[in-house]
Amino acid sequence: MNDLELIEKAKNGDxxxxxxxxxxxxxxxxxxxxxxxRDKERAEHTMQETFLSMIKSLHQFSGNSKFSTWLYTIxxxxxxxxxxxQKVRGFTSLEDDDGIIEEKNVADWKITPDKVTENNxxxxxxxxxxxxxxxxxxxVFMLRDIEGFSTEETGKMTNLSIPAVKxxxxxxxxxxxxxxxxxxxE
Amino acid sequence: xxxxxxxxxxxxxxxxxxxxxxxxxxxxxxxKCVEIKDHLDNCENCRNYFKTIESTIQxxxxxxVQLPEESHNKLLDFLGLKEDEDE
Numbered sequence: 693m694n695d696l697e698l699i700e701k702a703k704n705g706d707x708x709x710x711x712x713x714x715x716x717x718x719x720x721x722x723x724x725x726x727x728x729x730r731d732k733e734r735a736e737h738t739m740q741e742t743f744l745s746m747i748k749s750l751h752q753f754s755g756n757s758k759f760s761t762w763l764y765t766i767x768x769x770x771x772x773x774x775x776x777x778q779k780v781r782g783f784t785s786l787e788d789d790d791g792i793i794e795e796k797n798v799a800d801w802k803i804t805p806d807k808v809t810e811n812n813x814x815x816x817x818x819x820x821x822x823x824x825x826x827x828x829x830x831x832v833f834m835l836r837d838i839e840g841f842s843t844e845e846t847g848k849m850t851n852l853s854i855p856a857v858k859x860x861x862x863x864x865x866x867x868x869x870x871x872x873x874x875x876x877x878e
Numbered sequence: 879x880x881x882x883x884x885x886x887x888x889x890x891x892x893x894x895x896x897x898x899x900x901x902x903x904x905x906x907x908x909x910k911c912v913e914i915k916d917h918l919d920n921c922e923n924c925r926n927y928f929k930t931i932e933s934t935i936q937x938x939x940x941x942x943v944q945l946p947e948e949s950h951n952k953l954l955d956f957l958g959l960k961e962d963e964d965e
Binding site for chain 1: 923924926927929930931933934935936937938939940941942943944945946949950952953954956957959960961
C-alpha cells in the first residue's frame with residue numbers, strides 16, 4: 693500500500709494504517725532529529741512530538757507535496773522549537789564571512805568518511821563541530837546537503853528565502869569544514 | 879578522498895565544483911561557475927578546499943543512527959498505537 697492510500701485510511705480512523713505510516717517513517721524522523729540535536733534523548737522527544745503533530749494535522753495534508761517532504765517540515769520545526777524552549781546558547785556567530793574561508797596552504801585530508809559510525813573519536817569530532825552551529829544553519833545544511841532537497845524545497849520547509857538558504861548553506865559548509873580541518877590537523 | 883596532482887584529479891575537482899554549483903542552485907554554465915571551474919583547474923589550494931568541503935558533507939552523510947527498539951516502543955505507546963494494529 694502506498695503512502696497516499698495509508699494516509700486516506702488513517703484520516704478515516706484506521707489505526708492499522710496509521711501505525712503502518714508511523715513505522716514507515718520513524719527511522720527517518722529519528723535519524724534526522726538526531727542529526728540536528730546530536731542527542732538521543734532529544735531525538736526521541738522530537739520524534740514523538742513530530743508524529744503527534746503529524747496525526748493532529750494529517751487532515752491538512754493535501755498530497756500536493758510528497759508526504760516525506762511534509763514530515764521533514766514538521767520535524768525541522770520541532771527541532772527549532774526544542775532549541776528555543778531549552779534556550780540553547782553558545783553558538784558561533786556566522787553573521788559575516790570573515791575568517792570562514794581560508795586562503796593559504798590548504799591541504800587535503802588523509803582521513804576518509806568510511807566507517808564513520810564505527811569510529812567514536814570521529815563521531816565526537818563531528819558532533820562537537822555541528823553543535824557550535826546555530827540550529828537554523830544545521831537544519832539548512834542537513835536538508836540541503838545530507839537529505840538532498842533542492843534550494844527551493846529547503847526554503848519552503850524552513851520558511852526562508854532562496855538567498856537566505858544559500859547564505860546559510862555556504863556558511864554552514866565552510867564553518868564545519870574549518871572545524872573538521874582544525875581537528876584533523878591536531 | 880584521494881589527492882594527487884595528475885590530470886585525473888582535475889576531473890574530480892570539476893566534479894566537486896559541479897556539485898557545489900548544482901547544490902547551490904546555480905546554473906552550471908553561468909559565467910560565474912565557468913570561471914570558478916577554470917580557476918580550480920589552476921589552483922591546487924582551492925581544489926583542496928573544495929575537496930575538503932565535499933568530504934565534510936560525506937562525513938555527515940555517513941553518520942547515521944538506528945532507532946532503538948525501546949524508542950520505537952515508547953513512540954507507539956506515546957501515540958496510543960499498538961504494534962499488532964500493523965498486522
